[in-house]
Amino acid sequence: VCDAARDEPRSRRARLRRERESRILDAAAKVIADKGYYQATVREIADLADVADGTIYNYFENKFDLLIGIMSRVAELERLPRELTEALETGAQSFFVAAFHDRMGRIRQGEEALKAILPQVFVHPDLREQFYRQYVVRIATRLEAYVQAQIEAGQIRPVDVPLTVRLVQSMFVGLLVLRILGDEVLRVAWDDVPEALAELVFDGLSARSRE
Amino acid sequence: VCDAARDEPRSRRARLRRERESRILDAAAKVIADKGYYQATVREIADLADVADGTIYNYFENKFDLLIGIMSRVAELERLPRELTEALETGAQSFFVAAFHDRMGRIRQGEEALKAILPQVFVHPDLREQFYRQYVVRIATRLEAYVQAQIEAGQIRPVDVPLTVRLVQSMFVGLLVLRILGDEVLRVAWDDVPEALAELVFDGLSARSRE
Amino acid sequence: VCDAARDEPRSRRARLRRERESRILDAAAKVIADKGYYQATVREIADLADVADGTIYNYFENKFDLLIGIMSRVAELERLPRELTEALETGAQSFFVAAFHDRMGRIRQGEEALKAILPQVFVHPDLREQFYRQYVVRIATRLEAYVQAQIEAGQIRPVDVPLTVRLVQSMFVGLLVLRILGDEVLRVAWDDVPEALAELVFDGLSARSRE
Amino acid sequence: VCDAARDEPRSRRARLRRERESRILDAAAKVIADKGYYQATVREIADLADVADGTIYNYFENKFDLLIGIMSRVAELERLPRELTEALETGAQSFFVAAFHDRMGRIRQGEEALKAILPQVFVHPDLREQFYRQYVVRIATRLEAYVQAQIEAGQIRPVDVPLTVRLVQSMFVGLLVLRILGDEVLRVAWDDVPEALAELVFDGLSARSRE
DNA sequence: TATGAATGAGGGTTCATTCAT
DNA sequence: TATGAATGAACCCTCATTCAT
Numbered sequence: 001v002c003d004a005a006r007d008e009p010r011s012r013r014a015r016l017r018r019e020r021e022s023r024i025l026d027a028a029a030k031v032i033a034d035k036g037y038y039q040a041t042v043r044e045i046a047d048l049a050d051v052a053d054g055t056i057y058n059y060f061e062n063k064f065d066l067l068i069g070i071m072s073r074v075a076e077l078e079r080l081p082r083e084l085t086e087a088l089e090t091g092a093q094s095f096f097v098a099a100f101h102d103r104m105g106r107i108r109q110g111e112e113a114l115k116a117i118l119p120q121v122f123v124h125p126d127l128r129e130q131f132y133r134q135y136v137v138r139i140a141t142r143l144e145a146y147v148q149a150q151i152e153a154g155q156i157r158p159v160d161v162p163l164t165v166r167l168v169q170s171m172f173v174g175l176l177v178l179r180i181l182g183d184e185v186l187r188v189a190w191d192d193v194p195e196a197l198a199e200l201v202f203d204g205l206s207a208r209s210r211e
Numbered sequence: 212v213c214d215a216a217r218d219e220p221r222s223r224r225a226r227l228r229r230e231r232e233s234r235i236l237d238a239a240a241k242v243i244a245d246k247g248y249y250q251a252t253v254r255e256i257a258d259l260a261d262v263a264d265g266t267i268y269n270y271f272e273n274k275f276d277l278l279i280g281i282m283s284r285v286a287e288l289e290r291l292p293r294e295l296t297e298a299l300e301t302g303a304q305s306f307f308v309a310a311f312h313d314r315m316g317r318i319r320q321g322e323e324a325l326k327a328i329l330p331q332v333f334v335h336p337d338l339r340e341q342f343y344r345q346y347v348v349r350i351a352t353r354l355e356a357y358v359q360a361q362i363e364a365g366q367i368r369p370v371d372v373p374l375t376v377r378l379v380q381s382m383f384v385g386l387l388v389l390r391i392l393g394d395e396v397l398r399v400a401w402d403d404v405p406e407a408l409a410e411l412v413f414d415g416l417s418a419r420s421r422e
Numbered sequence: 423v424c425d426a427a428r429d430e431p432r433s434r435r436a437r438l439r440r441e442r443e444s445r446i447l448d449a450a451a452k453v454i455a456d457k458g459y460y461q462a463t464v465r466e467i468a469d470l471a472d473v474a475d476g477t478i479y480n481y482f483e484n485k486f487d488l489l490i491g492i493m494s495r496v497a498e499l500e501r502l503p504r505e506l507t508e509a510l511e512t513g514a515q516s517f518f519v520a521a522f523h524d525r526m527g528r529i530r531q532g533e534e535a536l537k538a539i540l541p542q543v544f545v546h547p548d549l550r551e552q553f554y555r556q557y558v559v560r561i562a563t564r565l566e567a568y569v570q571a572q573i574e575a576g577q578i579r580p581v582d583v584p585l586t587v588r589l590v591q592s593m594f595v596g597l598l599v600l601r602i603l604g605d606e607v608l609r610v611a612w613d614d615v616p617e618a619l620a621e622l623v624f625d626g627l628s629a630r631s632r633e
Numbered sequence: 634v635c636d637a638a639r640d641e642p643r644s645r646r647a648r649l650r651r652e653r654e655s656r657i658l659d660a661a662a663k664v665i666a667d668k669g670y671y672q673a674t675v676r677e678i679a680d681l682a683d684v685a686d687g688t689i690y691n692y693f694e695n696k697f698d699l700l701i702g703i704m705s706r707v708a709e710l711e712r713l714p715r716e717l718t719e720a721l722e723t724g725a726q727s728f729f730v731a732a733f734h735d736r737m738g739r740i741r742q743g744e745e746a747l748k749a750i751l752p753q754v755f756v757h758p759d760l761r762e763q764f765y766r767q768y769v770v771r772i773a774t775r776l777e778a779y780v781q782a783q784i785e786a787g788q789i790r791p792v793d794v795p796l797t798v799r800l801v802q803s804m805f806v807g808l809l810v811l812r813i814l815g816d817e818v819l820r821v822a823w824d825d826v827p828e829a830l831a832e833l834v835f836d837g838l839s840a841r842s843r844e
Numbered sequence: 845t846a847t848g849a850a851t852g853a854g855g856g857t858t859c860a861t862t863c864a865t
Numbered sequence: 866t867a868t869g870a871a872t873g874a875a876c877c878c879t880c881a882t883t884c885a886t
Contacts, residue, residue, distance in 0.1 A: 013865090017870090036334030038249040042856060052872045054858080063856065119330035122391060123247030132392055147416075156416045163400050163407050164416070166389065171378060174385030178377065180333060181343055189374050196374050204415030205358075205367045205375070253881060263847045265883080274881065458756030460671040464860060474868045476862080485860065541752035544813060545669035554814055569838075578838045585822050585829050586838070588811065593800060596807030600799065602755060603765055611796050618796050626837030627780075627789045627797070646886090650849090675877060685851045687879080696877065 021059050024049045025073055028066040032116035037067065067127060071117050074110045075134055095146070096201060100194035103139075107176050108190065115180050135173065140165050168201060232270050235260045236284060239277040243327035248278065278338060282328050285321045286345055306357070307412060311405035314350075318387050319401065326391050346384065351376050379412060443481050446471045447495060450488040454538035459489065489549060493539050496532045497556055517568070518623060522616035525561075529598050530612065537602050557595065562587050590623060654692050657682045658706055661699040665749035670700065700760060704750050707743045708767055728779070729834060733827035736772075740809050741823065748813050768806065773798050801834060 027049035031040040042063055046053045060066050107114070121131040143165045150156040175193065179186050186193070238260035242251040253274055257264045271277050318325070332342040354376045361367040386404065390397050397404070449471035453462040464485055468475045482488050529536070543553040565587045572578040597615065600608050608615070660682035664673040675696055679686045693699050740747070754764040776798045783789040808826065811819050819826070 013870090036331075039334070041854085053856085054873060055871055057857070058870065115333060119333045120247075122326065122330045123250070128392060132394075136389065136392070136394065159410075159416065160400075160403070160407060162396050163403060164411060166394065166396050166400075167382060167386075167404070167408055167411055170385030170389055171382045172385065173388050174381030174383065175378075177384050177388060178347065178381055181339060181347070183343075183347065183377065185373050185377050189371070189377075192371070192374060193378070196371060197378055199370075200375065200378055200412065200415070202415045202417045204411070204413045204417075205370065206413045206415075252879085257848095264881090265848065266846055268882070269845070458753075461756070463858085468869095475860090476869065477867055479861070480866070537755065541755045542669075544748065544752045545672070550814060554816075558811065558814070558816065581832075581838065582822075582825070582829060584818050585825060586833060588816065588818050588822075589804060589808075589826070589830055589833055592807030592811055593804045594807065595810050596803030596805065597800075599806050599810060600769065600803055603761060603769070605765075605769065605799065607795050607799050611793075611799075614793070614796060615800070618793060619800055621792075622797065622800055622837070623833065624837045624839040626833070626835045626839075627792065628835045628837075646849090674875085686877085687852060688850055690878070691849065 020049075020051065020055075021069075024051065024056055024059055025066070025069050029070050029113045029116045032067070032070070033112045037116070037120050064124075067117055067120055067124075068130075070113050071127065071130055071134070074113045074117075096198045097194050100197050103172055104175075104190060104193050107172075107179060111179065114176060118177070118180060135176075136169055139172070140169055143168060171197065171201075228270075231260075231262065231266075232280075235262065235267055235270055236277070236280050240281050240324045240327045243278070243281070244323045248327070248331050275335070278328055278331055278335075279341075281324050282338065282341055282345070285324045285328075307409045308405050311408050314383055315386070315401060315404055318383075318390060322391065325387065329388075329391065346387075347380055350383070351380055354379060382408065382412075439481075442471075442473065442477075443491075446473065446478055446481055447488070447491050451492050451535045451538045454489070454492070455534045459538070459542050486546075489539055489542055489546075490552075492535050493549065493552055493556070496535045496539070518620040519616050522619050525594055526597075526612060526615055529594075529601060533602065536598065540599075540602065558591055561594070562591055565590060593619065593623075653682075653684065653688075654702075657684065657689055657692055658699070658702050662703050662746045662749045665700070665703070666745045670749070670753050697757075700750055700753055700757075701763075703746045704760065704763055704767070707746045707750070729831045730827050733830050736805055737808070737823060737826050740805075740812060744812065747809060751810070751813060768809075769802055772805070773802055776801060804830065804834075 024045070028040075028045045031045050031048055034040070042056060043053055045066070046056055049056075056066075060069060117127065117131065121127050140162075144161055147156060147159070147161050147165060151158055151161070175186065179190075189196075235256065238256045239251075242256050242259060245251070253267060254264055256277070257267055260267075267277075271280060328338065328342065332338050351373075355372055358367055358370070358372050358376060362369055362372070386397065390401070400407075446467065449467045450462070453467050453470060456462070464478060465475055467488070468478055471478075478488075482491060539549065539553065543549050562584075566583055569578055569581075569583050569587060573580055573583070597608065601612075611618075657678070661673075661678045664678050664681060667673070675689060676686055678699070679689055682689075689699075693702060750760065750764065754760050773795075777794055780789060780792070780794050780798060784791055784794070808819065812823075822829075
């Protein structure tokens with residue numbers, strides 16, 4: 001009986017905790033994206049998150065752990081949505097358009113986080129591993145299965161599947177990088193990218209294709 | 212007696228200087244590529260270059276200047292070679308293959324330097340600007356002219372030229388990134404990339420294309 | 423319903439409080455003895471005592487106060503026991519043996535507490551004062567009186583009483599230190615120390631003495 | 634020929650280096666002896682030594698290494714002097730007096746260093762090991778050999794040699810501790826300690842000894 | 845010009861203590 | 866009264882840069 005009332009505060013505590021952790025990660029993503037990981041100081045992140053320096057260490061092991069936290073949160077964005085799964089059943093190109101749309105949207109959403117993480121990805125093995133799995137392998141696997149199936153269905157011509165998929169992957173990664181680098185053409189035409197990409201990938205540039 | 216060396220021709224001194232500068236840049240590229248810019252210490256670079264810490268500051272303004280130096284040296288790799296210029300005259304696809312081959316080769320050559328620079332590109336505006344011009348704009352400009360010409364020649368179907376070129380650029384950048392990230396598929400099949408890329412870009416994946 | 427416990431007799435509360443305080447001091451002595459005062463964290467002590475960090479501050483002013491508490495508790499060990507007082511009446515050497523036995527035993531008992539306190543004794547004036555009074559002066563006073571009496575009784579030859587007593591005191595302190603430092607010879611032969619000590623102090627090492 | 638002149642600066646450099654290291658150790662010993670190891674800040678030591686914080690790290694690995702340095706310097710004080718070795722040849726008691734004199738002198742000389750080190754000796758295994766070897770084992774070994782020889786020569790009566798030596802050792806250690814604790818009796822009568830100690834150890838307190 | 849020791853600002857991290865619940 | 870999260874002062878150490886030799 002005594003502890004009945006405690007349930008409410010416990011959840012309140014938990015909510016407060018989640019909120020605070022989120023505030024810290026937001027602040028970290030912003031500051032690190034702006035200045036780079038090593039130029040960003042924990043102090044500055046704490047200030048922006050409106051907590052004390054020490055508080056950050058109640059939520060994260062150390063400064064680097066903030067990067068991990070940022071990346072993990074981006075990972076949650078990455079769950080495959082229903083519409084995309086449905087598109088897998090339908091025809092080839094519409095799937096691609098849908099998939100591309102999906103990825104472009106995610107890239108835009110997680111841009112700040114990605115900007116914070118990407119430079120360190122090249123440097124830190126752990127982060128690289130995680131990034132690679134999350135942004136390359138996971139999608140590659142799915143694409144490979146898809147391309148293979150479409151080849152068997154006669155929709156896609158026979159190609160070296162893994163290599164081809166890597167090339168498509170490269171485009172995604174490259175688009176991510178160019179966007180982060182601030183390419184104006186891409187920023188302006190971002191919403192047209194999926195269609196253009198699908199056309200490029202399916203029909204190529206050659207005038208003779210598509211008749 | 213001690214000053215005997217002073218009588219030597221100026222050119223010898225100049226050569227020594229160039230050699231030393233080169234040794235320093237080599238060392239810097241290696242150490243920074245390995246550990247990342249901020250984890251690489253000037254001391255370590257000096258040790259590897261077999262000079263004293265202070266000596267580095269006779270050749271470079273400061274630590275960051277080493278990055279600029281590394282990038283500039285890569286830029287020299289990038290001069291457009293004769294064969295590529297010639298290819299511009301010939302047919303569409305063969306140009307692409309040649310151009311792709313060229314770029315893949317450069318990426319492999321300058322891999323260490325790129326690995327050293329790339330992470331900082333995202334962070335430092337100056338470097339970003341230089342990288343962007345060198346790796347994106349310069350090639351984009353040439354590609355745009357080329358694609359435009361091919362469209363007019365009826366070899367390439369009408370497309371949004373700047374956007375399409377960006378997509379192709381993205382592939383290059385993405386391939387660079389994936390290679391730096393250590394992708395095994397790409398490392399093994401690196402020499403096949405140009406052809407596969409050309410096929411993808413020209414003919415697309417669709418079974419109906421190419422008849 | 424929740425407050426049912428409040429009706430309980432005050433003594434129960436008091437007992438609970440004493441128990442808890444004791445648990446905290448035990449934990450503090452153990453952790454501080456292991457790691458040293460500054461390496462021991464309040465958190466760790468709290469964990470070992472199975473209370474929250476903050477609780478400790480309901481029992482002790484601050485971290486340093488724990489040391490005071492530990493030392494005070496050792497002081498309780500130090501009350502002169504009956505047998506020892508009786509020995510004062512009897513002959514010289516048997517008193518010493520008894521007294522030495524007594525001290526050796528106490529040292530062994532309070533070893534952990536002493537190990538926790540001793541290093542800080544050298545540093546902190548308050549602690550030093552208390553330690554000095556408790557471990558040196560208190561015993562010195564008694565010894566001085568005793569030696570003086572024995573001299574007058576012709577049992578002990580005329581010596582510089584305060585200095586001699588200091589020398590004997592030094593042995594006790596030194597034995598304490600060596601034991602804490604983990605001297606193997608002493609650890610093994612600890613029970614033989616009192617007799618050996620008494621012999622040394624009374625008869626000396628010289629072969630000519632004692633016949 | 635060119636390098637002839639360098640010899641002089643090299644030795645000058647070396648001298649400067651030794652001087653500086655010494656200044657740092659002096660400062661460290663003083664500050665640490667005053668406030669204790671953990672309360673002493675590197676900044677404060679640097680200030681007293683009149684160097685920059687960072688300079689200390691050109692001479693010592695880290696803060697703890699200062700303690701090692703202090704102890705090592707004390708160790709140099711500890712080389713057995715000629716006169717003591719000679720005393721080994723002569724009669725029993727005179728040796729002791731000489732040896733005691735020697736030790737009392739060293740204790741007084743190295744008092745500050747010892748005060749700095751001793752508290753940490755209880756806490757840090759490495760330091761403890763070194764202290765133990767330097768202050769206990771080294772002397773114990775020599776004493777044991779001596780006592781054994783004197784027993785065989787009939788000068789000292791048969792005793793448990795290792796234990797007896799430990800007891801004498803304890804007195805030294807205890808005197809060191811009491812002096813550091815600031816005992817007034819000892820401070821005033823310090824020069825009388827060797828004789829009193831020798832008398833106590835050789836003849837004991839008993840009135841019947843010495844007839 | 846090369847050297848490498850001295851410099852000292854700067855930052856990640858710890859942890860005793862407080863206080864709202 | 867017990868809790869344990871928040872606090873923020875304090876400190877060791879690193880390392881780019883300078884400069885006397």
